[in-house]
Amino acid sequence: MADKQYVGAVTVKRRTGIANYWAYYRDTTGKQRLRSLKTNNLKEALARAKKINESLESGTDGRLDTVRRNRATTFSSVMEAYLKVTTWAPSTLDRNLDRIKLINERWGEVPIAQIAPSDVGLYLQELVETRSIATRNRYLAVLRKVFGYAFDNALIPTDPTDGLKQLKEPERIPTALTAAQFGQIMNVLPPYAQIIMGILHDTGMRAGELHSLRWRHIRSDQRRIVVEDAKNSELRLIPMTDYVHGVFEELRQGSAFSQTQKGQSRATIVWPDDSDPDSIVIPRIDIKKSLAAAAEKVGLPKLTRHMMRHTFATFLGSKGATDMDLMDLGGWKSVAMVRRYRKVVDERLDDVMGAFNDSSEEQISEQ
Numbered sequence: 581m582a583d584k585q586y587v588g589a590v591t592v593k594r595r596t597g598i599a600n601y602w603a604y605y606r607d608t609t610g611k612q613r614l615r616s617l618k619t620n621n622l623k624e625a626l627a628r629a630k631k632i633n634e635s636l637e638s639g640t641d642g643r644l645d646t647v648r649r650n651r652a653t654t655f656s657s658v659m660e661a662y663l664k665v666t667t668w669a670p671s672t673l674d675r676n677l678d679r680i681k682l683i684n685e686r687w688g689e690v691p692i693a694q695i696a697p698s699d700v701g702l703y704l705q706e707l708v709e710t711r712s713i714a715t716r717n718r719y720l721a722v723l724r725k726v727f728g729y730a731f732d733n734a735l736i737p738t739d740p741t742d743g744l745k746q747l748k749e750p751e752r753i754p755t756a757l758t759a760a761q762f763g764q765i766m767n768v769l770p771p772y773a774q775i776i777m778g779i780l781h782d783t784g785m786r787a788g789e790l791h792s793l794r795w796r797h798i799r800s801d802q803r804r805i806v807v808e809d810a811k812n813s814e815l816r817l818i819p820m821t822d823y824v825h826g827v828f829e830e831l832r833q834g835s836a837f838s839q840t841q842k843g844q845s846r847a848t849i850v851w852p853d854d855s856d857p858d859s860i861v862i863p864r865i866d867i868k869k870s871l872a873a874a875a876e877k878v879g880l881p882k883l884t885r886h887m888m889r890h891t892f893a894t895f896l897g898s899k900g901a902t903d904m905d906l907m908d909l910g911g912w913k914s915v916a917m918v919r920r921y922r923k924v925v926d927e928r929l930d931d932v933m934g935a936f937n938d939s940s941e942e943q944i945s946e947q
Contacts, residue, residue: 655688
């Protein structure tokens, strides 16, 4: 045998007839261990032995054994396991589905232990260059969760997202529609999409909040909507406009619509009546194709459900809503967020919402 080399409590030497170096040591339980360092280069063998010694000193050598046993575990299998125990709210999970799909396309079949910090950094930089800083930050948030889960379950020796920070995002001016534009798009949308966009426009709710509403949340006698804010884990009350009140009253009998938009399935859309207080009022439905077709017809570059939230805040800001009014109604948590729309003077919330009813010329009439 060649001469021995010592790295702390680890002995490095070659075995007779074998080219690679091996590490000899006792683990934290006192058991003798023999591990191949999988290299015939002495310098590299000593570096690997140093990591073993560090794990012995920190008491994490058992974790390294577990990591070694799991070294073939793929990224996609870890993602699948994480999603079974995630604490994400349904709306957050819904927003992340496309990101999860694209991340899996990148690394799905790659053993997660082989993904290095440089790989993650390169991927995030590509997102900045091809998409935006905001997109990069959203993907980093997903990756942190998955790699954090992998680290906690001894699937990887270190977390490659450690040290990566969210980048400061440039302030974006929200895209809001004018009253005329809103009227135009409502006139070309199919009925089910009209209802969704109309309610979002008059309440400022997030789409996920609308599709989470149950009939017990609709207080027609009080003309209030109770929103269980999944993003902020709080409750808030939104006064109903005449339009919203009328729509919910019609929906109480239950509704059925045909998906007539080109490119969508021809299945019938069924929304439940109010006989069960826990029934979802407007179940989730993909209206992206309907919105894209409407935007093209009226000459808008794009149209999304979230634009109704911007339109809501911009309109109320122009009619006298204060920063606190907008925060109470829309669930924004900081003044900086609502000040993107407009600085305004004090008004009561009911008076603020009454602006919709008092400005009938500017609001789309009920279809």
